[in-house]
Amino acid sequence: MSKNCDMIKDLLPLYADDVCSEESRKAVEEHINSCPDCKAELEKLRKSVTVSPQKDAAVLKRIKRRLRIEKLVVGLISVFAICVALLIGLVYLINSDTSMDMEKYDILNNVSVTEHDNAVWLDVKGSAVEFMRVHPTISDTEGKHLLYDEDFDRNKKNGYGVTLMQRKIDSFAIARHGLPNSIEQKLFDLDEKESMTKVFYYDDKNNKEYILWERDTND
Numbered sequence: 001m002s003k004n005c006d007m008i009k010d011l012l013p014l015y016a017d018d019v020c021s022e023e024s025r026k027a028v029e030e031h032i033n034s035c036p037d038c039k040a041e042l043e044k045l046r047k048s049v050t051v052s053p054q055k056d057a058a059v060l061k062r063i064k065r066r067l068r069i070e071k072l073v074v075g076l077i078s079v080f081a082i083c084v085a086l087l088i089g090l091v092y093l094i095n096s097d098t099s100m101d102m103e104k105y106d107i108l109n110n111v112s113v114t115e116h117d118n119a120v121w122l123d124v125k126g127s128a129v130e131f132m133r134v135h136p137t138i139s140d141t142e143g144k145h146l147l148y149d150e151d152f153d154r155n156k157k158n159g160y161g162v163t164l165m166q167r168k169i170d171s172f173a174i175a176r177h178g179l180p181n182s183i184e185q186k187l188f189d190l191d192e193k194e195s196m197t198k199v200f201y202y203d204d205k206n207n208k209e210y211i212l213w214e215r216d217t218n219d
Helices: 003-016 022-032 036-049 053-095 126-130
Strands: 097-099 111-116 119-125 133-140 157-167 182-189 198-203 208-214
Touching: 003 022, 003 036, 022 036, 111 208, 119 126, 119 157, 133 198, 157 182
Parallel strands: 157 198
Antiparallel strands: 097 157, 111 119, 119 182, 133 157, 198 208
């Protein structure tokens, strides 16, 4: 490598950035026309400092595409989380229950108690057959109720109460056409629960009893 090449290579960075003097520029151009090594060195410098608009545009497109994908993923995760929360809430409402509306299901006219086969039976008919389950309670002589009143006295129990329960979402009640006209359910044997002198329907929302049956004490 000649001393002239050393000098030109010192000027090449300035030439590539177009900040050298006119005399230096002419000297570099005359030299690289006859020196392949210095010309190649200049090409390397230009490639390292040259900004490619096409490459920059491609990079920006990739960044924008990635941002769109990330937003889409975040949106899908949010929608999925909301759907899961709604599903959990719906399942809870469908599978949990509350007492049936007294007026809507005409409870007092559709619920009765009969006595036969030495047992007491609950009879349900009409729209009340849509109940999900029978929730029992026991009353004491002071009018307190098991599971409802903290001061209920087990030693003074005297009555057996029932409350018909339905799903919390009323619209999910079973369709009438798929239900029997009436349902009979055994409550207890007369000999087994001698302390039970009455059976009543318990309106838990108003804490009120409706007598359905009373034991015959004349025997």
